[in-house]
Amino acid sequence: MNSLSILEPATDEACCAPAGTPALGAEEAKQKALVFKALADPNRLRLLSIVKGADGGESCVCDLTEPLDLGQPTVSHHLRILADAGLLHREKRGTWAYYSLVPGALDQTAALLASL
Amino acid sequence: MNSLSILEPATDEACCAPAGTPALGAEEAKQKALVFKALADPNRLRLLSIVKGADGGESCVCDLTEPLDLGQPTVSHHLRILADAGLLHREKRGTWAYYSLVPGALDQTAALLASL
């Protein structure tokens, strides 16, 4: 299972939450921290910002390496982390890989904060 | 200047934002990443959760070390990071240090995501 489950509608424990919220379990905290870990880097925040504001809501890697002044492997690495966290969606068309914001992912992450 | 300025009402550039949002500057991204760095640890998320749900909205360090199963210096270290990020407020009363959520800090952090 990858870490993006924390950003998906809760399939289990959708109802019958234990009681209010008993602090925050160790395992649950670990999952939520994965999403914030993905956001805890300046270059990744800039990537999200660029992709969000891009024409058509998507960007290919080749358009992202220059504005960040980073090597292509590094950008690929950051994009992977964001995708693994469930924040970005990857679609390969031809030789290019297009990354776009997962709809509602940022909102769900924001909701994570409110439900602490 | 400490990092919590990103969570305070913007004193400069309160008006006259350059243009929509031109992606996200390197410096601005660095500041915002500091807040998410503070959230990017399971134990710190649990600390926030415990403090938020605590009676009176505050907890002293001695009440936090046991539920996390961490040493006292480590808990102190995490609390400092959360306080430096502008998420927690520290108040010393007698020998004890009481930590409480900075009002609105979590909401402002959530707003940070929406304004990417």
Add this chain to the structure above:
DNA sequence: CCCCGACATTGACAATCATCAATATAAAGC
């Protein structure tokens, strides 16, 4: 079939981080 362009993966390295043990500080009580 071979080459080229776009992207991903691997390996290495420096930097940062989480944790603990030991020590320092500081307030309270005797």
Add this chain to the structure above:
DNA sequence: GCTTTATATTGATGATTGTCAATGTCGGGG
């Protein structure tokens, strides 16, 4: 003033992370 108690700071160590160079993969011409 000393002892105790609660918290902070320092130093050390193992783990994680961000970055790049080198290499691998895969699709699209020629």
